Amino acid sequence: MATLATDQRVYNFSAGPAVLPVSVLEQVRDEMLCLPGAGCSLLEMSHRDKRFLEILADAQAGIRELLGVSDDYEVLFLQGGARLQFSMIAANLLRGQDKAAEYMLTGSWSKKAIEEARKEGNVNVTWDGKANQYSQLPTAADYQIPADAPYLYYCSNETIQGVQFQSEPTCPGSVPLICDSSSDFLSRPLDIAKYGMLYACAQKNAGPAGVTVVIMRKDLLAKGSDDLPGYLLYRNHAENDSEWNTPPTFAIYVLGLVTQWLKKQGGLQAIEKQNHEKSQLLYDVIDAFPDFYQGHAKVDCRSKMNVTFKLPSDELQAAFLAEAASQQLQSLKGHRSVGGIRASLYNAMPVAGAAKLADLMRAFAEKNA
Amino acid sequence: MATLATDQRVYNFSAGPAVLPVSVLEQVRDEMLCLPGAGCSLLEMSHRDKRFLEILADAQAGIRELLGVSDDYEVLFLQGGARLQFSMIAANLLRGQDKAAEYMLTGSWSKKAIEEARKEGNVNVTWDGKANQYSQLPTAADYQIPADAPYLYYCSNETIQGVQFQSEPTCPGSVPLICDSSSDFLSRPLDIAKYGMLYACAQKNAGPAGVTVVIMRKDLLAKGSDDLPGYLLYRNHAENDSEWNTPPTFAIYVLGLVTQWLKKQGGLQAIEKQNHEKSQLLYDVIDAFPDFYQGHAKVDCRSKMNVTFKLPSDELQAAFLAEAASQQLQSLKGHRSVGGIRASLYNAMPVAGAAKLADLMRAFAEKNA
Numbered sequence: 001m002a003t004l005a006t007d008q009r010v011y012n013f014s015a016g017p018a019v020l021p022v023s024v025l026e027q028v029r030d031e032m033l034c035l036p037g038a039g040c041s042l043l044e045m046s047h048r049d050k051r052f053l054e055i056l057a058d059a060q061a062g063i064r065e066l067l068g069v070s071d072d073y074e075v076l077f078l079q080g081g082a083r084l085q086f087s088m089i090a091a092n093l094l095r096g097q098d099k100a101a102e103y104m105l106t107g108s109w110s111k112k113a114i115e116e117a118r119k120e121g122n123v124n125v126t127w128d129g130k131a132n133q134y135s136q137l138p139t140a141a142d143y144q145i146p147a148d149a150p151y152l153y154y155c156s157n158e159t160i161q162g163v164q165f166q167s168e169p170t171c172p173g174s175v176p177l178i179c180d181s182s183s184d185f186l187s188r189p190l191d192i193a194k195y196g197m198l199y200a201c202a203q204k205n206a207g208p209a210g211v212t213v214v215i216m217r218k219d220l221l222a223k224g225s226d227d228l229p230g231y232l233l234y235r236n237h238a239e240n241d242s243e244w245n246t247p248p249t250f251a252i253y254v255l256g257l258v259t260q261w262l263k264k265q266g267g268l269q270a271i272e273k274q275n276h277e278k279s280q281l282l283y284d285v286i287d288a289f290p291d292f293y294q295g296h297a298k299v300d301c302r303s304k305m306n307v308t309f310k311l312p313s314d315e316l317q318a319a320f321l322a323e324a325a326s327q328q329l330q331s332l333k334g335h336r337s338v339g340g341i342r343a344s345l346y347n348a349m350p351v352a353g354a355a356k357l358a359d360l361m362r363a364f365a366e367k368n369a
Numbered sequence: 370m371a372t373l374a375t376d377q378r379v380y381n382f383s384a385g386p387a388v389l390p391v392s393v394l395e396q397v398r399d400e401m402l403c404l405p406g407a408g409c410s411l412l413e414m415s416h417r418d419k420r421f422l423e424i425l426a427d428a429q430a431g432i433r434e435l436l437g438v439s440d441d442y443e444v445l446f447l448q449g450g451a452r453l454q455f456s457m458i459a460a461n462l463l464r465g466q467d468k469a470a471e472y473m474l475t476g477s478w479s480k481k482a483i484e485e486a487r488k489e490g491n492v493n494v495t496w497d498g499k500a501n502q503y504s505q506l507p508t509a510a511d512y513q514i515p516a517d518a519p520y521l522y523y524c525s526n527e528t529i530q531g532v533q534f535q536s537e538p539t540c541p542g543s544v545p546l547i548c549d550s551s552s553d554f555l556s557r558p559l560d561i562a563k564y565g566m567l568y569a570c571a572q573k574n575a576g577p578a579g580v581t582v583v584i585m586r587k588d589l590l591a592k593g594s595d596d597l598p599g600y601l602l603y604r605n606h607a608e609n610d611s612e613w614n615t616p617p618t619f620a621i622y623v624l625g626l627v628t629q630w631l632k633k634q635g636g637l638q639a640i641e642k643q644n645h646e647k648s649q650l651l652y653d654v655i656d657a658f659p660d661f662y663q664g665h666a667k668v669d670c671r672s673k674m675n676v677t678f679k680l681p682s683d684e685l686q687a688a689f690l691a692e693a694a695s696q697q698l699q700s701l702k703g704h705r706s707v708g709g710i711r712a713s714l715y716n717a718m719p720v721a722g723a724a725k726l727a728d729l730m731r732a733f734a735e736k737n738a
């Protein structure tokens with residue numbers, strides 16, 4: 001990354017940790033030495049302080065309001081990232097069961113989730129996207145879920161491949177649906193009542209690294225065994241309102257500010273519209289130059305969050321990245337496991353950022369195709 | 370907590386999260402919108418970005434330099450707090466062993482560590498301070514450690530009771546010594562070569578909540594089973610230099626700044642001297658009014674980090690806390706499990722803060738004794 005003048009912000013297409021709203025960063029900056037009225041920085045404040053408990057409650061309320069989460073669900077803030085959830089889900093809900101949990105294998109993140117689940121019990125891979133390099137997702141006709149499965153697990157947006165479920169998989173009412181929504185959390189409205197559990201690490205669409213949001217139906221909290229390592233038992237966190245031990249206070253504070261920002265943007269319907277618009281700007285160029293930009297995802301599985309494509313050669317790809325960097329378009333390199341280009345367009349990416357990248361793509365293709 | 374003017378910082382005696390150096394907070398504030406030359410906030414930067422990798426390496430190097438950590442040890446940055454370590458230690462080093470791990474039961478935190486260890490294997494309580502309400506610590510004559518114990522575990526500073534080991538317990542060379550140093554980490558020089566593992570959540574003496582530092586001798590990394598939940602296997606974190614998954618980037622960044630600040634203070638010898646001075650200011654008042662201020666810890670086990678005492682009545686205690694608050698001395702209430710007063714005097718608490726509290730204590734005793 002080239003060195004820039006101190007205060008020059010660029011368009012940052014990182015897949016996570018990722019772009020945050022400038023107004024949120026400004027508030028964090030302004031309150032860094034002293035949270036108004038608190039006598040100290042949020043960073044210095046006990047997690048048992050009334051003031052922090054309000055911040056935690058506000059962050060929970062923000063999520064509840066944006067997604068319409070009912071009292072049938074807990075909203076928890078955990079550490080360990082989404083990958084610790086891969087283990088916690090299976091340790092709480094699969095360990096000791098003889099039925100197999102159902103997992104949709106749709107890309108790199110669901111693959112890793114399956115690896116962890118296999119340590120805890122039986123896994124049935126409901127559907128496997130390997131034959132098409134994880135460029136497409138199953139439709140209801142492709143699978144059937146036994147009514148007594150412990151749960152059905154899927155990843156709503158595979159961040160690395162750039163494929164996104166446009167709606168929830170079909171799942172019997174008796175089977176809890178569990179979703180890794182790490183990279184499209186709060187990007188669109190959802191009907192939470194369809195889920196047993198939905199979770200997301202915050203560092204893509206909802207805040208900084210260091211906190212993972214877990215939305216879990218309360219009946220599922222009874223399932224884990226008391227023999228589990230204490231941190232891994234969801235019940236402990238629910239019974240102590242995310243203060244079973246010291247929570248990641250700063251990450252929760254920033255996440256709360258992001259939910260406030262989202263409400264000011266008009267909530268999830270408004271942000272979904274904008275996310276559609278931004279991603280369409282890029283997909284339109286890909287479709288206009290289909291031989292030059294090889295989009296990875298099948299059209300009906302395209303992610304609105306992570307737009308993934310390849311150029312005809314490694315040389316052209318390197319030239320494209322260099323040209324982008326010179327125009328202050330940053331962190332566009334695809335994940336090291338798959339290569340190519342990945343433009344992540346989370347909520348806080350302005351339309352102008354996507355438009356500038358679309359312009360570059362068009363100009364670059366016209367010059368080099 | 371009373372509401373104060375926006376920018377008025379008070380003396381904050383919180384036990385954790387706790388006071389941080391003002392110069393560190395200022396740098397965090399100044400870099401919040403844009404890390405110099407990076408084009409974005411640290412909060413927005415990929416953990417794979419070269420720039421962040423430097424920050425991570427600098428934070429590790431800062432710890433290595435301050436404590437003299439050799440290459441025989443890994444320095445890891447983990448999530449989940451110290452309480453997840455309670456489980457990870459036992460899951461990696463005790464599970465599957467038939468010998469009992471040795472645990473010193475010296476207060477609330479070692480007690481919770483023992484509860485987690487018992488889920489994984491046999492525990493022998495080497496010594497139990499219950500008879501004296503955890504006001505004192507064992508001497509070498511009080512215990513003997515079998516040469517084939519999987520490890521000896523102790524908590525160097527019991528944050529709630531305010532008792533602190535003045536030096537390491539006696540431990541056979543064949544037995545890895547494991548220390549929860551959460552509340553006195555980086556407060557004094559240590560001979561790390563004596564330890565198999567030493568760890569600390571950062572939110573007391575080393576940074577904000579959200580990161581836990583683990584210093585582990587490399588031979589111990591081989592012990593955990595691959596069947597463990599991936600996040601719980603130390604080896605995974607070591608082999609991926611704390612990037613097995615997304616680390617808590619912001620907490621690591623602040624922790625790195627704290628290590629730089631410590632070096633500027635003259636390192637751990639200088640800070641130890643100051644910590645001695647600060648705590649002595651309070652213990653001198655306690656000793657001057659022994660009937661009025663009932664110090665919890667036996668004199669030779671007194672903590673330089675958390676000074677714990679009681680006043681003759683609940684009414685006097687409440688009056689004392691109110692008087693302290695009116696003098697901008699904040700967060701002095703003891704832990705809810707034991708009551709009383711607790712003044713935490715971590716590295717970043719200025720001598721002036723301790724002096725002001727000592728003055729208040731003296732005046733309050735003179736008026737009310």
Ligand SMILES: Cc1ncc(COP(=O)(O)O)c(C=O)c1O
Pocket residue numbers: 016080081082083084109155157158159160180181182183201614615616
């Ligand atoms: C969809 C998805 N799941 C899981 C993860 C892993 O999250 P973490 O690194 O916080 O464990 C990521 C990204 O890192 C992701 O994009």
Ligand SMILES: Cc1ncc(COP(=O)(O)O)c(C=O)c1O
Pocket residue numbers: 245246247385449450451452453478524526527528529549550551552570
């Ligand atoms: C000595 C000690 N150990 C463990 C803990 C638990 O740390 P955490 O809340 O990060 O799990 C604390 C304080 O919270 C502590 O003071």
Ligand SMILES: [Mg+2]
Pocket residue numbers: 015016017615
């Ligand atoms: Mg990531």
Ligand SMILES: [Mg+2]
Pocket residue numbers: 074238241
């Ligand atoms: Mg609750």
Ligand SMILES: [Mg+2]
Pocket residue numbers: 246384385386
């Ligand atoms: Mg704490």
Ligand SMILES: [Mg+2]
Pocket residue numbers: 443607610
């Ligand atoms: Mg290493």
